[in-house]
Amino acid sequence: MSIKNSVIDRLIKIYINRKINYKVDFGDLNPNREDTYILLGNNSSLLNSFYVSNLLKNKPIVVLNELQKTNRFANYFFANYDFWLFKRNLDFDTVLVKNIHNSLEKNPVLIFPEVETSFFGEVQDIPKSIAKLIKKEKKDVILCQINGSYLSHPRWGLKNTKKGLVEFNFKTILTKYEIENTKLDEIYEIVKDNLKYNDYDWNSKHKHFYNPKNRALGLEGYLYICPKCMKSQTLSTKKNDIYCSQCGHIASFDDFSLINGLDFDNLVSWDQLQKKELPKLSKEVIYSEGSMFSLNPKSMELSSLGHADLEIIRGQLFVLNKMKEYMFEIDKIKGLSLIRRNELFFRYGKKSYLFKLKDPMIIFDGISYTLKNSKKSI
Incomplete structure (x- = not known):
């Protein structure tokens, strides 16, 4: 060495x-x-x-x-x-x-x-x-x-x-x-x-102890359905607690990183619940915002395209920033990936894009659901 x-x-x-x-x-x-x-x-x-x-x-x-x-x-x-x-x-x-x-x-x-x-x-x-x-x-x-x-x-x-x-x-x-x-x-x-x-x-x-200080922070980027009212994108976090804008305090993490306050004690079950709502959500407008970048696949360097608003509507992803409006047909998206915490990547035609999103999981799941169902219809 x-x-x-x-x-x-x-x-x-x-x-x-x-x-x-x-x-x-x-x-x-x-x-x-x-x-x-x-x-x-x-x-x-x-x-x-x-x-x-x-x-x-x-x-x-x-x-x-x-x-x-x-x-x-x-x-x-x-x-x-x-x-x-x-x-x-x-x-x-x-x-x-x-x-x-x-x-x-x-x-x-x-x-x-x-x-x-x-x-x-x-x-x-x-x-x-x-x-x-x-x-x-x-x-x-x-x-x-x-x-x-x-x-x-x-x-x-x-x-x-x-x-x-x-x-x-x-x-x-x-x-x-x-x-x-x-x-x-x-x-x-x-x-x-x-x-x-x-x-x-x-x-x-x-029952191993995991210091629960600020355990919930960031989870609202990955969870998008409230298990109590079943509304989407209403969740927020503070310290070890999870809140819904409609229901108030709904859950918290204990010393073992297990969830208290719901019918289940883990995020695996929560994710299964929210994925069951994707057929319904796919008929609505799915929204997020963040920063948009173009990616050079040879140098792996990012070029900023500024702030972007994203909407998934009827099998299409619309992205609006200060420069222009992009329309991506989801069934033509390739290489979809969520990297690190909140960075969404995909290829479209000969170009590669990366987004740093406020709500990465609902966009990732929304695109994945549409891709999966477009393949079934072929």
Whole structure:
């Protein structure tokens, strides 16, 4: 490891030790193992790549979405630290597959197979391409099951918990010898079954303490339906509490990051409830506002297009800023992604756009719902 990488590595370890309490069970994995393997992890927090890679002597190369480079600080960090590969925002990235193959000659490779970092604390969709990669490389596949990372640092949180417990449990789920005689569908099911997690179910059982100070702040960007009156975009937060402009105080977080005051105690159930309202919301006007940017996909540099008002109306996304009005036919939108906390990205034709939104989730869900139903009608 170079001196520069070594210094950055120490700074990361200091940051991690200040940020979380952690427990590690390496299971059948020797943390000093020198040969290479594919390491899979839960995508429950944007910080998981730092946590996991710093637990192992032979540092893994981490695969990340290249859209993380749109943050200037992150891009500077990535440019000065060598342990990264970047996935382009494409359905299948042949360059990445080649880079993973080459990296596996010297280092393990750490992959978070879920399409998105978890919004509400449970596993997201997992593409079947991960099974093809495993079959092609024929390397041992190690799983790092991560519990508590989401509760410590939910991606919507403005004030994250300090020194929350995060557990890391390693185990081999496929050996290189088993892969040879295992079908693609079976490999996919093994990966899918082992990557399952739900931080709320886990902590309902174990009752670990997560400092609840200002726990709710930022959640109104991800929740858009009040479970009591079923009105949309009426929610606000203060400290540990959630309010509705129609109903008043409706819920609060307890010491275990579980929800009190409703018929359910977790955000997974709340999200399921609000997604059931999408057929109704799709017939209405869905609105948000924020900042609009154009993205250069080669340099990953953003160019500001100013403040923007967004409306989803009858399968179309209208964006109005000081310069012009944009009309995007939603069924032609490609590469839809929600990155970091509130940044919505998509490609349209030959152009790429990024929005930093006040209400990112309702716009993301509204576009996703329309895309899903447009595919069904084809």
